[in-house]
Amino acid sequence: MDNQISRDTNDYLPNRKLRQGRVTFSRQGKVLICNAYGPFNDELIEALAVTEFGMIADMSAHGKWGDIIEFHDSAHASPFVLESFQYFLQILAKQNLVSSATAIIAAPNLDDMEEMKPRLIAAYLSNGLTVQVFEEFDEAMDWVAQQLDA
Numbered sequence: 001m002d003n004q005i006s007r008d009t010n011d012y013l014p015n016r017k018l019r020q021g022r023v024t025f026s027r028q029g030k031v032l033i034c035n036a037y038g039p040f041n042d043e044l045i046e047a048l049a050v051t052e053f054g055m056i057a058d059m060s061a062h063g064k065w066g067d068i069i070e071f072h073d074s075a076h077a078s079p080f081v082l083e084s085f086q087y088f089l090q091i092l093a094k095q096n097l098v099s100s101a102t103a104i105i106a107a108p109n110l111d112d113m114e115e116m117k118p119r120l121i122a123a124y125l126s127n128g129l130t131v132q133v134f135e136e137f138d139e140a141m142d143w144v145a146q147q148l149d150a
Contacts, residue, residue, distance in 0.1 A: 038072070038076055038077065040076065059099075066099050067103070070140075073111070101130045102124055105135065
């Protein structure tokens with residue numbers, strides 16, 4: 001798998017002026033690194049799905065993979081964003097295009113993270129996915145690596 005490929009929701013032009021939030025994607029071996037800059041609004045979900053799907057499909061075609069989602073600025077998202085994200089995970093799960101392990105990096109003082117953390121975890125668990133929350137990137141990477149080696 002190519003470690004140089006990266007994507008950015010800002011590259012998706014439709015609804016760009018209305019969109020709040022941004023997610024960048026890059027690879028480190030078998031790990032998809034997602035940097036999420038909030039707050040997030042409804043228009044971001046379409047950009048997220050379109051931008052991320054190709055990377056997910058490619059990584060899934062090469063076997064087990066994991067992902068790390070690190071939040072920056074704010075974790076705030078509307079209820080619709082969370083419902084849409086959960087539905088996106090459901091579609092990926094039905095197509096067997098989900099990671100073997102997802103680590104969420106939740107800095108303790110990040111805006112709205114304490115409120116969003118259980119909702120994010122629920123979105124993953126409701127689709128039968130493995131998820132864990134960490135405060136530091138290195139801890140998250142170590143855990144994902146262990147899950148991929150298991």
